[in-house]
Amino acid sequence: MSIGSFTSLFQRVQIHCLSPRCRQGTSKGGSPLKDDKHSHSPKDGRPKKGGSGGKGTWGGLLETEEGHALDLNDPNYDSTEECDHTNVRKSAEEFAEYKKKAAVIVEEYFATDDVVSTASELREISLPRYNFYFVKKLVSMAMDRHDKEKEMAAVLLSALYADVIDPSQVYKGFGKLVESSDDLIVDIPDTIDVLALFVARAVVDDILPPAFLTKHLASLPKDSKGVQVLRRAEKGYLAAPLHAEIIERRWGGSKNTTVEDVKARINNLLVEYRVSGDVKEACRCIKDLKVPFFHHEIIKRALIMAMERRHAEDRLLDLLKAAAEEGLINSSQISKGFGRMIDSVDDLSLDIPSAKSILKSLISKAASEGWLSASSLKSLSLEPEKRSLEDNVARTFKLKAQSIIQEYFFSGDISEVSSCLESENSPSSAELNAIFVKRLITLAMDRKNREKEMASILLSSLCFPADDVVNGFVMLIESADDTALDIPVVVEDLAMFLARAVVDEVLAPQHLEEIGSQCLSPDSIGSKVLQMAKSLLKARLSGERILRCWGGGGSGSTARAVEDVKDKIGKLLEEYESGGDFREACRCIKELGMPFFHHEVVKKALVTVIEKKNERLWRLLRECFGSGLITMYQMMKGFSRVGEALDDLALDVPDAKKQFTYYVEQAKIAGWLDASFSISKPEHAAENGSCL
Numbered sequence: 001m002s003i004g005s006f007t008s009l010f011q012r013v014q015i016h017c018l019s020p021r022c023r024q025g026t027s028k029g030g031s032p033l034k035d036d037k038h039s040h041s042p043k044d045g046r047p048k049k050g051g052s053g054g055k056g057t058w059g060g061l062l063e064t065e066e067g068h069a070l071d072l073n074d075p076n077y078d079s080t081e082e083c084d085h086t087n088v089r090k091s092a093e094e095f096a097e098y099k100k101k102a103a104v105i106v107e108e109y110f111a112t113d114d115v116v117s118t119a120s121e122l123r124e125i126s127l128p129r130y131n132f133y134f135v136k137k138l139v140s141m142a143m144d145r146h147d148k149e150k151e152m153a154a155v156l157l158s159a160l161y162a163d164v165i166d167p168s169q170v171y172k173g174f175g176k177l178v179e180s181s182d183d184l185i186v187d188i189p190d191t192i193d194v195l196a197l198f199v200a201r202a203v204v205d206d207i208l209p210p211a212f213l214t215k216h217l218a219s220l221p222k223d224s225k226g227v228q229v230l231r232r233a234e235k236g237y238l239a240a241p242l243h244a245e246i247i248e249r250r251w252g253g254s255k256n257t258t259v260e261d262v263k264a265r266i267n268n269l270l271v272e273y274r275v276s277g278d279v280k281e282a283c284r285c286i287k288d289l290k291v292p293f294f295h296h297e298i299i300k301r302a303l304i305m306a307m308e309r310r311h312a313e314d315r316l317l318d319l320l321k322a323a324a325e326e327g328l329i330n331s332s333q334i335s336k337g338f339g340r341m342i343d344s345v346d347d348l349s350l351d352i353p354s355a356k357s358i359l360k361s362l363i364s365k366a367a368s369e370g371w372l373s374a375s376s377l378k379s380l381s382l383e384p385e386k387r388s389l390e391d392n393v394a395r396t397f398k399l400k401a402q403s404i405i406q407e408y409f410f411s412g413d414i415s416e417v418s419s420c421l422e423s424e425n426s427p428s429s430a431e432l433n434a435i436f437v438k439r440l441i442t443l444a445m446d447r448k449n450r451e452k453e454m455a456s457i458l459l460s461s462l463c464f465p466a467d468d469v470v471n472g473f474v475m476l477i478e479s480a481d482d483t484a485l486d487i488p489v490v491v492e493d494l495a496m497f498l499a500r501a502v503v504d505e506v507l508a509p510q511h512l513e514e515i516g517s518q519c520l521s522p523d524s525i526g527s528k529v530l531q532m533a534k535s536l537l538k539a540r541l542s543g544e545r546i547l548r549c550w551g552g553g554g555s556g557s558t559a560r561a562v563e564d565v566k567d568k569i570g571k572l573l574e575e576y577e578s579g580g581d582f583r584e585a586c587r588c589i590k591e592l593g594m595p596f597f598h599h600e601v602v603k604k605a606l607v608t609v610i611e612k613k614n615e616r617l618w619r620l621l622r623e624c625f626g627s628g629l630i631t632m633y634q635m636m637k638g639f640s641r642v643g644e645a646l647d648d649l650a651l652d653v654p655d656a657k658k659q660f661t662y663y664v665e666q667a668k669i670a671g672w673l674d675a676s677f678s679i680s681k682p683e684h685a686a687e688n689g690s691c692l
Contacts, residue, residue, distance in 0.1 A: 098130045102137050110141075110149050115159045116287065122164055131165045135173025140184060143194045150194070151251035154201045159290060161207040170207055174199060178216055181225035192225060196232035197250060203233075204244045206488050262291055266298050270305055274312045279322050286328055294481060295329045299337020307348065307358045317365060324371035335376045338363060342377060397432050401439045403633060407597060409443075409451050410565075414461045421462070430471070433464045437472025442483065445493045453550040456497065460504040470511050473498060477515065477526035484525060491525060495532035496549055502537060503546045509537070565592060569600050573608060577616055585620060586629055598630045602638020607649065610642075610659045618663075625672050635672045639664060 102125075109118045122134065135157065142153035161170060177184075177195060185191040202208035213230045220226045237247055266289070273282040286298060302320055306313040323329040341348075341359055348355040366372035404420045407413075421436065437459065444455035459469070476483075476494060484490045498515075501507045516530045536542060569592070576585040589601060601624070605617040624630040642649070642660060649656040667673045 094127060095130055098125060098127050099133060101125055102134045106138050106141050109156060110152060113152055115156055118156060119160055119164050128166060131169040132172035132176060135165065135170055136176045139177055139198050143188050147251040154205065157202065157207055158205045171212065174202060174208055174212065175216060178226040178229055181229050185225055192228045192232055195229045197237060199229065199233040200237035200247050203238060204247050262289060262294055263297060265289060266301055270302055273319055274305065274315060277315055279319055282319050283323055283326065283328055286323060295333040296336035296340060298329065299334055300340050303341050303362055306362060307352050307355055321369055321371050331373065334372055338372060338377055394435060397435060398439060400633065401436050405440050405443050408458060409454060410597060412454065414458055417458060418462065430468050433468035434471035434475060437469055438475045441476055441497050445487050445490065449550040456500045456504065459501065460506050466507055466511060469501065469506055470514055473515055477529055480525040480529060491528050491532060494529045495536060498529065498533040499536040499546050503543050565597065566600060568592065569604055573604055573617060576620055577608065577614060582620065582623060586624065589629060598634040599637035599641060602630060602635055603641040606638065606642050606663065610649065610656055611653055622670065632672060636674065636677055639667065639673060
């Protein structure tokens with residue numbers, strides 16, 4: 001073996017065998033941890049400056065074990081090795097330059113809080129393979145600063161994710177941070193807690209998969225600080241109740257906005273543009289919204305404004321055209337905005353009689369100017385009268401469905417849901433079934449795992465036709481972009497609901513393809529939902545995992561909770577009946593915090609009135625209805641419950657039916673009940689029990 005080859009081999013053995021502590025000990029200047037405050041890699045004990053060091057050091061920046069000098073006289077000399085050596089040097093120089101620029105960009109961002117400029121500067125470097133270092137540098141610098149900078153760092157990572165920094169680079173950056181925890185703690189004593197919170201925040205913000213924690217726990221030494229960081233993130237933050245809200249507010253509040261906030265900002269920018277006519281400023285405001293998946297709302301609101309104020313029509317269309325030509329609003333969002341207008345044009349006609357003809361004119365102008373594909377839109381040939389009637393039925397059902405679902409989440413009574421649906425959705429069963437599926441899953445996604453599990457159980461118990469469930473999921477996917485503003489993890493949750501429906505045999509696997517065929521584009525949130533659902537179903541032991549995804553059965557302790565609330569209602573009515581204060585009774589009813597369960601107040605009060613012929617509780621119901629505390633729907637439901645149990649009540653009060661008929665008439669006269677109200681079918685009493 002030549003001297004050059006032996007030297008190369010010896011260097012490799014040294015680098016791989018010596019531990020970081022041994023390498024630190026050989027440095028003439030003492031521990032590099034003490035002197036360096038920027039680089040935190042536990043795997044590299046070389047000097048942190050650009051030079052190659054002196055006695056006892058390990059070479060220059062980013063040198064590898066192959067970074068030795070090549071001997072042209074070496075019999076083993078290979079010219080390709082010379083080329084590799086040059087590439088390594090070039091890569092080292094690139095990385096060194098990237099590190100300098102990254103540090104400057106982070107400092108400037110902390111000074112300006114300008115996400116857009118930061119993204120532009122990072123793009124200009126054009127070295128995306130090193131973006132993991134930017135993630136590491138940003139977080140490590142924020143960790144040593146105030147809560148303001150920590151929040152800014154978390155917001156910036158969410159803004160740059162996927163668009164500027166590839167997800168794999170974010171993953172790698174956090175991996176480097178966790179691995180360097182032992183070094184970081186030297187300069188930042190609370191590293192474990194702060195870095196754990198950054199990891200948890202990244203998971204909550206959906207830029208880091210939860211699997212990151214388990215994978216890195218397995219790869220780190222058991223006694224490392226990185227293990228403590230990951231365990232703190234998992235058990236101290238992510239396992240806590242309401243963890244998402246707590247984590248987002250830990251550093252002074254999240255910058256996330258609600259749907260209503262975004263709508264208000266869109267309206268403001270359009271009003272301002274209508275007055276000023278400044279296209280550039282309006283486009284800047286659209287960019288600042290940072291919600292490209294919600295740009296269809298801009299289209300919709302601009303069109304409504306143009307229809308209401310015809311003199312501003314040309315100016316508003318000019319803005320939409322400019323935004324389309326700049327690529328600020330993509331064709332999918334433009335089509336979706338016009339599509340939403342077509343769906344709501346009959347409602348608009350109530351306020352703007354010529355809405356339909358104006359909308360046709362706007363579509364024609366946009367298509368002729370080339371920024372709208374008219375062929376992608378629905379026809380405008382719907383009959384207004386029929387559509388209006390259908391919309392009214394659907395709107396009424398949505399309100400009732402929400403009340404039914406909220407009560408179910410509280411009581412866990414599936415038979416009660418079935419009874420309510422039978423009495424509510426007979427006019428157009430298929431369409432209303434789909435609306436119910438959408439409403440059920442939307443409400444469950446915004447709640448805890450208990451409600452998610454209950455929603456899946458209810459969906460499999462109701463035995464809706466598969467086509468109705470498919471249509472419900474299609475509606476969910478179509479509105480996923482909007483839902484994402486309020487529920488950032490909509491992709492994961494909706495994919496899990498879809499996969500669970502297949503496992504529960506509510507849907508067949510081929511229904512996924514049917515749903516997929518109705519997704520607008522491969523980059524839409526709907527496509528991501530389907531891809532994730534298919535991946536979940538393909539995984540090993542997928543059925544068992546999906547069934548346990550939300551912790552098993554959902555209605556464990558609800559029966560006891562229902563009884564507790566019923567007891568509270570009974571006690572507050574007894575106290576009021578015996579001379580209690582009306583205001584105090586109303587306060588107690590409000591404090592129950594369950595307006596969807598107010599029918600229980602009506603039922604218990606009415607039963608007491610019939611049994612004791614005490615009009616005091618009747619007056620309480622009158623005041624509660626008059627103040628809006630108890631709605632007509634809850635009144636009707638409470639009276640229905642009493643009507644269902646009249647046979648049992650008549651055993652103790654012989655004239656119970658006569659009294660009940662009298663009070664029903666009084667309630668109709670007072671406007672509590674609809675004139676069409678009648679006693680429910682007698683079989684419901686046997687099905688639900690007397691519950692008295």
